[in-house]
Amino acid sequence: MFRIAGLSKSLLRGPLAVGRANIMVPKYAGFAQSALRFHGHVHKPKPGEELHVTFILKDGSQRQYEVSAGDTLLDIAQANNLEMEGACGGSCACSTCHVIVDPDYYDALEEPDDDENDMLDLAYGLTETSRLGCQIKMSKDIDGIRVALPAMTRNVSNTDFD
Numbered sequence: 001m002f003r004i005a006g007l008s009k010s011l012l013r014g015p016l017a018v019g020r021a022n023i024m025v026p027k028y029a030g031f032a033q034s035a036l037r038f039h040g041h042v043h044k045p046k047p048g049e050e051l052h053v054t055f056i057l058k059d060g061s062q063r064q065y066e067v068s069a070g071d072t073l074l075d076i077a078q079a080n081n082l083e084m085e086g087a088c089g090g091s092c093a094c095s096t097c098h099v100i101v102d103p104d105y106y107d108a109l110e111e112p113d114d115d116e117n118d119m120l121d122l123a124y125g126l127t128e129t130s131r132l133g134c135q136i137k138m139s140k141d142i143d144g145i146r147v148a149l150p151a152m153t154r155n156v157s158n159t160d161f162d
């Protein structure tokens with residue numbers, strides 16, 4: 001349940017008299033919080049169906065995870081608090097989930113579509129094996145994939161279109 005310190009529930013449902021002024025306080029709907037392990041929308045892999053992904057971080061260290069088929073690299077990274085912003089929430093409208101795929105795995109990925117290519121054109125430090133993490137779903141074909149997080153990412157702003 002959502003609470004604002006110092007305000008009772010009744011104050012959140014109507015006008016709040018402060019001095020001579022009436023201030024309208026919006027009615028807040030309750031919301032639920034999910035456990036941290038569910039952030040990033042990843043699924044726990046079933047026994048025997050674990051897939052593997054390794055992220056190479058900006059400092060060169062590596063993190064390996066057992067994941068489920070269908071999870072995206074963005075979701076996996078965010079569920080594990082890696083530095084992948086994912087500003088557009090995975091809707092292929094930014095380039096902040098840019099990853100550099102190990103060439104050994106790049107050809108096993110499905111071809112990027114036009115929307116992904118458009119966003120990749122705006123990615124900082126684009127390489128021959130760059131992809132967007134939100135567009136890569138784990139599957140048996142890419143079990144063991146290794147991706148590096150680029151040194152920087154760039155978010156699109158309206159000045160980019162001047």
Ligand code: FES
Binds near residue numbers: 087097119
């Ligand atoms: S999160 Fe924005 S394009 Fe992937």
